Amino acid sequence: xxxxxxxxxxxxxxxxxxxxxxxxxxxxxxxxxxxxxxxxxxxxxxxxxxxxxxxxxxxxxxxxxxxxxxxxxxxxxxxxxxxxxxxxxxxxxxxxxxxxxxxxxxxxxxxxxxxxxxxxxxxxxxxxxxxxxxxxxxxxxxxxxxxxxxxxxxxxxxxxxxxxxxxxxxxxxxxxxxxxxxxxxxxxxxxxxxxxxxxxxxxxxxxxxxxxxxxxxxxxxxxxxxxxxxxxxx
Numbered sequence: 001x002x003x004x005x006x007x008x009x010x011x012x013x014x015x016x017x018x019x020x021x022x023x024x025x026x027x028x029x030x031x032x033x034x035x036x037x038x039x040x041x042x043x044x045x046x047x048x049x050x051x052x053x054x055x056x057x058x059x060x061x062x063x064x065x066x067x068x069x070x071x072x073x074x075x076x077x078x079x080x081x082x083x084x085x086x087x088x089x090x091x092x093x094x095x096x097x098x099x100x101x102x103x104x105x106x107x108x109x110x111x112x113x114x115x116x117x118x119x120x121x122x123x124x125x126x127x128x129x130x131x132x133x134x135x136x137x138x139x140x141x142x143x144x145x146x147x148x149x150x151x152x153x154x155x156x157x158x159x160x161x162x163x164x165x166x167x168x169x170x171x172x173x174x175x176x177x178x179x180x181x182x183x184x185x186x187x188x189x190x191x192x193x194x195x196x197x198x199x200x201x202x203x204x205x206x207x208x209x210x211x212x213x214x215x216x217x218x219x220x221x222x223x224x225x226x227x228x229x230x231x232x233x234x
Contacts, residue, residue, distance in 0.1 A: 013119070015183070018106075020124035029131070071160060102138060103232040104234075106138065109232075121174075123144040124165060129148055144170075171201045190208070
């Protein structure tokens with residue numbers, strides 16, 4: 001990489017890219033969102049909990065991947081959704097969950113990055129149809145997320161469209177978003193924040209990587225690479 005002081009002086013774009021779950025939020029978001037949706041929309045779907053538990057066990061055993069598990073959970077807890085239903089569920093969830101589980105230190109860091117001229121981007125494995133409300137809750141400018149398949153009349157179906165925004169796929173999707181925005185990598189200064197070692201490809205690609213609330217594998221990697229560690233947990 002180019003020397004950072006030089007890059008800061010001559011780049012046309014400043015991007016601060018944040019993971020969501022356990023980076024900005026204290027807890028993962030997907031399961032709490034599904035629980036809130038079942039309670040609000042279709043309590044009878046609790047009867048499908050054994051299907052989700054079975055799929056989670058298969059994922060732990062390596063028999064199915066995260067993408068497949070996400071689709072099973074979506075089908076069991078949500079079925080299909082209209083845009084109106086999804087928006088109402090997402091906004092209610094963001095209001096409640098966000099107020100309780102978004103780190104104040106994350107909000108402060110986002111505000112500081114914005115004041116320093118950075119565009120705020122959330123890059124997350126969470127589905128776009130609910131993560132968008134959480135991104136708005138922290139004042140993000142853009143969202144890179146797992147996309148749900150859209151069916152007739154825009155209904156949200158329980159299938160992932162394209163890649164699950166996780167691991168190497170997250171970096172590929174960030175790069176694709178930058179191309180769509182007309183942002184050349186050599187003209188961008190990139191900060192990246194995450195709590196998990198699965199984001200190692202994006203950490204290595206970023207100019208300024210920050211390990212936030214890192215679990216042990218990421219803490220070890222950050223120490224080996226000399227990446228700063230930020231502790232946002234109270």
